[in-house]
Amino acid sequence: MNNTLSPADEREAAEIVRAAQAPFDIVGGATRPGLGRPRQGDPLSSAKLTGIVFHEPAEMTLRARAGTPLAEVEASLAKAGQMLPFEPLDPRALFASSGEPTVGGLVATAIPGPRRVSAGAVRDNVLGVRLVNGRGEIVSAGGRVMKNVTGLDLVKLMCGAQGTLGLITEATFKLLPAPPAEATVVIRRLDDARAVEAMARALSSPHGVSGAATIHAGMGREFPRTLLRVEGFPESVTYRAERLIALLADFGAKHALEGEDSKRIWRSIRDGAFLAEPRERAVWRASLKPSDAPAALAALGETARAALMDHGGGCLWFSTDPTPAAATAVRAALGRLNGHVHLIRAPEDLRAHADVFPPLSQALARLTRGVKASFDPEGRFNPGRMYAEI
Amino acid sequence: MSQIAFPTPDPAILARADAIRTALRALLPRECVVTDEAGRRAFETDALTAYRRLPLAVILPRTTEEVATALRFCREQGVNIVPRGAGTSLAGGAVPQEDAIVIGLSKMNRVLEINYADRYARVEAGVTNLAISEAVGEKGFFYAPDPSSQLACTIGGNIAMNSGGAHCLKYGVTSNNLMGVRLVMFDGDILDLGGPALDADGLDFLGLVCGGEGQLGIVTEAYVRILPLAEGARPVLFGFDSAEDASRCVAAVIGAGIVPVAMEYMDRLAIEITENFAHAGYPLDVEAMLIIESEGSAPEIEAEQKRILDIARAHNVRVVKESMSAMESAQIWKGRKSAFGATGRIADYICMDGTVPTGQLPEALRRVAKICADEGLRVANVFHAGDGNMHPLILYNMNDPAEQEKAERAGARVLEMSVELGGCLTGEHGVGVEKRDLMSKQYTPQELAQQKSVRAVFDPDGRFNPAKVFPLTGRAA
Structure with a gap:
């Protein structure tokens, strides 16, 4: 049985929503099937809302319809020597999915990659979105220019809302020139505390570090590796990598990976690929104060395995047993720290019963319900995807 | 009216x-x-x-x-x-x-906490923008958004208007540098959004409050990112005989994969006014000037500026003036940042803040000139060219009601033009009361209703900064 609705354009999408009697489950490339609380509703697909609307290299902007495969966007960017600044995760390794990640899914889920530390998150690089709200109205928010404070910033709200506020039909991105060269300084065998210290020193340097991650032992190597990336024009990359090695000599910084070797390891970090196997494990991603990372990992103890620190320690990826007990232990361990944790991958029954997103305080729950109702008063879009009952 | x-x-x-x-x-x-x-x-x-x-x-x-x-x-x-x-x-x-x-x-003007290891500062909302950079400067850090009023303006005001500045091309605007706020809600409840972690959870309310023009609550404290200062920075002045050449040069620099930390544009009148005031060493015999700043180590700056110079030459640059010292660099920026103040010494002015896609800059400059000429008013253009955020200063005499009317009409036409060319009414100053009635040029009634209903979630009685941002309706604000 396939009752998927696939509007041919934005107008038709709005008509479908206006005529709807039941909730929708918004579907893009179906590459993140396990993200969020369990799906319910009739599939509403962006599959026909495709195409790049414009790509203006000299303005560093690109607009594409929601169903456009990310690969198509990246091909256009590659021709102009440009990139999406926030290094979007390719979810296919983690979710063992096939198909093509789409522009809409990327914005709705908004998981930033390693370049978060220098180029910002997804929400920092989306200049505009168009959406159909729950009343079936077409709403344009933001625009195509870098600076825009004209009215409330509904664009930010749509980033990471998991499709609960509306059907995104189009998004406009800020771009950056793709760096012609990159290098990654590698430091081996630092414990968590020393690794965070080394990453903090690198990120506090003027050398433009665009990635700072530490991979625990047992993920590709038998010892932990701390990695610090610099990108740019070749002569500048060489100079800055040398300066970083000198700056971190007391941590044992000696050499740098270059070119494809550097690219490959950051792709794996970006995609959470080190945590992809074993398939049955639950995968979590925490955002916290970087200097809290060692304490967080200590508090998680044996509950967490295969951990990786990104964003200088400000982002933790780890896996646990796919059980309610483990989920409770994770929230208990991290609850006292500055930050929050998001269950990225887990079997459906765990996602139905454990908090996938951090539980809301009473005040935040009031605002979340209110904003949801202001976009989607009948609860048409992705009901319960982030929070039960919202 | x-x-x-x-x-x-x-x-x-x-x-x-x-x-x-x-x-x-x-x-x-x-x-x-x-x-x-x-x-x-x-x-x-x-x-x-x-x-x-x-x-x-x-x-x-x-x-x-x-x-x-x-x-x-x-x-x-x-x-x-x-x-x-x-x-x-x-x-x-x-x-x-x-x-x-x-x-x-x-x-409420205290810096409450500086955390270098985690690269943030927690400050009270009344602290000035510049005071944050001053507090962290000795350790080699700074707070990036730098509105021209940074000596006086507060971080709370910057958050309300999502302020920018000359260096946002590389570092972004306030929202890209804000990690958290303490917000007092309409009923006196105190709510923390975000904090010392880079990314907040749940729906992005922090992103709403930033640029919310004080209509969602009162921000009393903020977590802001502090960034390491570059090893060095050097601005270069490029003088052109036509606005067209200067603005095409901007597009060509970005098109070549170069993102200088700042690219500022000034026209002949703006140069003349500021040079008389600040003595920054600006060339007086050109139609348009770009200040392009590069950052990094000396060889990196050298290499980037050589690339830019080649592009400028291809766009008929006539005068090139490199800063030879930190003092000269400071003078160059002092001139740019005092442009509004210097203009205020010779005439009253209204400053527009529309943003246009950078590819439309030549057309936008032509239209601004025509709009102001039609009203018989003088206009000085000084703006952030790299991001298309224009600041035409329309000169008039405040004591002449007829002239004020002309200035406001010209201003409104300039903003309508920004929207027509694919841009927006305001890039970094906010809507306030000034542009409130133009909002319907940019948004449909449904879009405005959507924004207002989100606002009402935060402020159900509509008491915060009423009669701003949204066009007045029949309902008393």
């Missing part, structure tokens, strides 16, 4: 004005409440000085708790609230009304 309309003050509130003032004096410490007319007079306008309204009272709280007390009081009394930082808004974002109480954050 050329003048911006203000709603009629609520007569019921005005009738109780003395009682409200007396109650306030009893509620809060003496030094936090301004009720005498002379004292209130100091808060009657902001940098949009053509509009003045004497507020009912002014509260200058020292703590978040006092803000909460004040807001609970205002709610009980049914009084409107106008949040205020330093009052440098060019859009009238802090212009009060006779039936409203101003809550000014100027006494």
